Structures are given as structure tokens and as C-alpha cells.
Amino acid sequence: MPADDAGTSDSAREGEVIRTEGLTKVFPGGVKAVDNLDLSLRRGEIFGLLGPNGAGKTTTVGMLTSMVIPTEGSAVVGGVDVIAHPALAKQAIGVVPQTNTLDRSLSVEENLYFHGRFFGMSARDAKTEATRLLEKFWLTDRASAEVLELSGGMAQRLMVARAVMHRPAILFLDEPTAGLDPQSRIALWQILHELHAEGQTILLTTHYMEEADQLCNRVAIMDHGRILALDTPGALKRGVGADTIVTVSADGHLDELAGLLEARVPGVTNAKRVDSTVQLLATGSKGVLPAVVTAAEQGGFTVTDLSLAEPTLETVFINLTGKELRD
Amino acid sequence: MATTATPRTADAAGVSLTTARRNTVTASWVAFKALLLRDLTVLRKQLNEFLPRTLLQPFLLVFVFTYVFPKIGQGVGGGTGPVAESAFATLLVAGVVGITILFQGIQSVALPMVQEFGYTKEIEDRVLAPLPVSLVALGKVTSGAIQGLIAALLVFPIAAVVPANDVHLEFNWPVVLTLVPLACITSSALGLTFGTRFEPRTVPMMFGVIVIPLTFLGCVYYSWTALGPIKIWGFSWLKWLVLVNPLVYMSEGFRGAFTTADHMSLAVVYLALAGFAALFLYLGINGFKKRVLS
Numbered sequence: 001m002p003a004d005d006a007g008t009s010d011s012a013r014e015g016e017v018i019r020t021e022g023l024t025k026v027f028p029g030g031v032k033a034v035d036n037l038d039l040s041l042r043r044g045e046i047f048g049l050l051g052p053n054g055a056g057k058t059t060t061v062g063m064l065t066s067m068v069i070p071t072e073g074s075a076v077v078g079g080v081d082v083i084a085h086p087a088l089a090k091q092a093i094g095v096v097p098q099t100n101t102l103d104r105s106l107s108v109e110e111n112l113y114f115h116g117r118f119f120g121m122s123a124r125d126a127k128t129e130a131t132r133l134l135e136k137f138w139l140t141d142r143a144s145a146e147v148l149e150l151s152g153g154m155a156q157r158l159m160v161a162r163a164v165m166h167r168p169a170i171l172f173l174d175e176p177t178a179g180l181d182p183q184s185r186i187a188l189w190q191i192l193h194e195l196h197a198e199g200q201t202i203l204l205t206t207h208y209m210e211e212a213d214q215l216c217n218r219v220a221i222m223d224h225g226r227i228l229a230l231d232t233p234g235a236l237k238r239g240v241g242a243d244t245i246v247t248v249s250a251d252g253h254l255d256e257l258a259g260l261l262e263a264r265v266p267g268v269t270n271a272k273r274v275d276s277t278v279q280l281l282a283t284g285s286k287g288v289l290p291a292v293v294t295a296a297e298q299g300g301f302t303v304t305d306l307s308l309a310e311p312t313l314e315t316v317f318i319n320l321t322g323k324e325l326r327d
Numbered sequence: 328m329a330t331t332a333t334p335r336t337a338d339a340a341g342v343s344l345t346t347a348r349r350n351t352v353t354a355s356w357v358a359f360k361a362l363l364l365r366d367l368t369v370l371r372k373q374l375n376e377f378l379p380r381t382l383l384q385p386f387l388l389v390f391v392f393t394y395v396f397p398k399i400g401q402g403v404g405g406g407t408g409p410v411a412e413s414a415f416a417t418l419l420v421a422g423v424v425g426i427t428i429l430f431q432g433i434q435s436v437a438l439p440m441v442q443e444f445g446y447t448k449e450i451e452d453r454v455l456a457p458l459p460v461s462l463v464a465l466g467k468v469t470s471g472a473i474q475g476l477i478a479a480l481l482v483f484p485i486a487a488v489v490p491a492n493d494v495h496l497e498f499n500w501p502v503v504l505t506l507v508p509l510a511c512i513t514s515s516a517l518g519l520t521f522g523t524r525f526e527p528r529t530v531p532m533m534f535g536v537i538v539i540p541l542t543f544l545g546c547v548y549y550s551w552t553a554l555g556p557i558k559i560w561g562f563s564w565l566k567w568l569v570l571v572n573p574l575v576y577m578s579e580g581f582r583g584a585f586t587t588a589d590h591m592s593l594a595v596v597y598l599a600l601a602g603f604a605a606l607f608l609y610l611g612i613n614g615f616k617k618r619v620l621s
Binding site (some may be wrong): 027062063066067068069085086087088090091093095097099100101102103104105106110114115117118119120162 | 347351353354355357358361362364365368369372373447448449450451452453454455456457458459460619620621
């Protein structure tokens, strides 16, 4: 096979690391996991796919990493058509999957060493690079440990180290902090910030809105296999059209309460029931809380809890789908 | 903190090396060799598991049948006395080497793969190495075959030395040097087929319903040509039935390769083993692709 430039897309734009058009995956049985996805990732950005479980995030990553074969559409990763030339595309891809896929038959250091060898490093380079990465990812004192001896956070760091070992054009992380304790999560965020600062392009999936907000330059909000909104976290939040979110817990008929508050409280642009609370979007927080209490009591409701917050990506998601991210 | 993306010049930072992409054929070959190196490193690290699991069963087989039985005067292989015992020991050497190679296919390919697909998913990193998925599967077959070869080399001296009576060896080197590797590949490919089709839950069934019958009906303890007298309505049913078993061709072929015992035609042996190898490679590689790609 004439491999050197096989699959290199002429239409790939300068500085574009991923481009998909109409990417669709229908699993046997008819489940449409990803529906007509158009994505474009720029070099050097951290891009987040935010959505609940089952939104199609993992399937999307699977298609971009050659593990899931798309039903329709095209995907170019690192300038290579992944569907036509998966083996070539894999050179440009680093993956941190959801589950621990470290090689349990090898030590911590050997996991890195052999990964480097798979990607064509010489024995010497692989050894040097493994040592450097162990240092960078705070794993040096565990170099000869068995993989099963690592804590969840350490295993995750080792998987990230392994994924960047061959210097991929794009690093994929699928739910990287799911199941990690808060400290390990922060450590991982720090690592991702560092990689980003070094110029690494990153695509991560998450159902933690803080994670998307904290880490990502741009976020695509995904549900039922489709992208509902795509922008910077700041722009997404501004798009809500409110600067204050009031969450009201009360006894009684909440849909009725929502209607009442929307009509009577000045500055409220939108009110809806979200699970067992009423959520108000308001512009200007001044005087909102007393007004909410007064209006509710006049309407015969007893407010049991009240809180005020700035819009988050969660708000954006609720606005788009009418449901919470984590249900 | 979230702001608009600020694309950086990745190459300057030394992170992205997309431009340095290598030719797929070269990259695949390098990755293939590294996969073998990984498997052999694991073998070296787990030698303390490899040796007993490889040596004990053949040793016991030979020890009981060709040492204990003659010593206690219990006849096997149709007779007692040094001549019959020596003939049986000769017959068994080939069978023991065959069974050893077959078991390597199961132990070094099928069982780890069942684990990796069933629980650990750790094969995923190797599947993401820059080579076609079918070559990852072929790499597994190759390293399994190498382990089979090592096992055969270790077991052969045991089978030849332990028996109480002489084993009549006669090496046909061209046959030894071609048939042993072919048997190793066939067994390893069989291991791949099983490894991609069985779940951790069904492994006991794989042993009980497939592996055990294969070994008992694999012409390990008897020669295929001797099965003729087992007849129903004048038809040597067992002699024909066991022909579906690849181990039969290994045992019989090895009889021709390094003993003076009677054996099946070597042309049939080569043809059948090559056919089985092709079949299992096809089933195994396809099964592997089905398990890793969706």
C-alpha cells in the first residue's frame, strides 16, 4: 500500500486536527448512538463533549479512534481518513479509555516502554521517554511496581502518560475523571492544563459540567447522539440570557408555582420545574430573593429552600433539554 | 477561565508530530515485532508459571504410563514385557509432544484472551497500536506458536528419557523442522479461535466439552492405524470420526517425524494441518475483529 500520503485529505484545513461530516453510528438493533455529527477541532485546543450517559460521547470517540466503524459519514483525524486508513490514523491518536486498560502483565515502566516500542521508538528512546514521563506524572517511585498496585488516580495518570508517549496529534480522554477521588481529579486537571500549555490538542468527554467549564476551550453539548450547542463555556452560559439562576424548593404544585413566579417576579425571564424544584432564570440578582418569597407566599406556597447561583453549563443543558445532566 | 481557543504552534512545543508520520507497512512491521517482544517479555517474567503448567502434565502422563505401569507390572498398549512397553513408550512420545503443543495454544492464547476480552480489556492498548487489527491477532498467533515450540523442545527430552524402557527414536529432520512449526501455528490459531469465542463463564465448558475430548480422541495414547478394529456393522467408525480432530494429525505426524512407530501418511498430515491452520486463522482473526471493533 502506498502509505505515506494515503488518506491524507486535501480538504483538511490548516490547523484542523479533527473534521467529521455527517458522522453517524447505528448499532445493530437500530439504536442510533450518534446522529449526523459535524465536528471540527482546532490544533491546540481542549475540546469537551459534554452530555449525560448514553448521549453518544463514547461512540463518537470510538469512531474517531478507529474502534467503532461508522454507519455513515466521514472522519478525518490528524489529516488521515480514519475509516479508510485506520492503521495510519492510529499513529496520530492517543487514547485514554474509560476503563483501566493498563497491561497487568507488565510493570508501570514497562507499560510505557512497550507502548513506545509499538509506535516505533527505539529501545533507548522508549526507555528515556518512559523515565521522563514517569517523572512528569509523579510516578517515578512506582516505576517497577505492578500495575495492580496503583491507586485509581495513579493508574489514570499512567494511562495519560502512555497515551501521550508517542506524541499523538490528538489526545482523546473518555470520561477521564469518572470514579476518581476529588484530589486525583484535580491532579489530572493540572496535568491536562500542562499538556494544553505544551500545545497538545485534546478531546475529552465528560458528564461533569465543572470539568467541561474548567478545562475546555470549547464545549459541545450532546444528547441523544446530536450536538445541541457548541461554543466556549462563557458564550454558552451567556446564551442562557440570564446572569442569575434561582432554585426554589416549595410544597405544592410546582408547575403552577413556576408560572406564578415567571409572571410576578421582576427580572425573571424563564421559570420551569426541574425535578422537585423550580428553576428561575433572571437578569440582575438584586431583590430577586425577597420578591420570590413574597410572590410564592401570596400564591399560597411555602418556600422550603432557596438558592442563588450564576449560570453554569448545567443550566445550559437544562435549558436545551429540560432535564438535568446527571439523570 | 474558559476562553476562546488559542491554537498554538504545536510542533514548536515538540508535542504534535503529525508531519513525521511513517509509512503504514513499516509502522505495522515495527509494531508487530514490538507486540512479539511484549509477549516474550511477559513469558520470561512468568517463567515460574510457564514451566510447571507446560511440563507437569506431559511428565505425569509419561511417568505413569511408561514408568509406573511397567514397574508395577500393569500392562498398557496391548501387552506387557519390555518389547510391548518400549513400543508403547515410542508411540506415546509423539502423542505427548502433540498434546503439549495443543495445550500451549489454549494456555498461552485462548485463556489470556478470554480474560482480556471478558474482564480486563487490556488488549485495547495493543489494538490501538499503529497496525491493522488483523495483524494484532496474527501477532498473538505467532507468539503463541513460539511458546508452543519452546514447550515442545522442553517436553521432548522428558518424553524420551522418563520411560522405563527404550524409546525408538528416528529423526526425519525435514519433517521435524516443518511439521512441528506447522502444528504450533495450528494450535495457536485454534487458541485464537477459542479465545475470541468463549466467555470467562464458559471456559470450564471449553475444557470439559472440547479440550478433554480432543486430547482423549487425539491418537495420543494409541496410533490412528490401530483404530481399524473398532467397528459397527463392519464400518471403522472411530477411525473416521477422529479425523475431525487436529491433534490426530499432530500425533501421527510426529510419529513419522521422530519415531519408528506406524503412522498416517505424512502427505495427509501436512494437508490436514495446513487446512486446519487456515480455517482457525480465518475464524480466529475474524472473531478477534468482531470482538474489538463495533
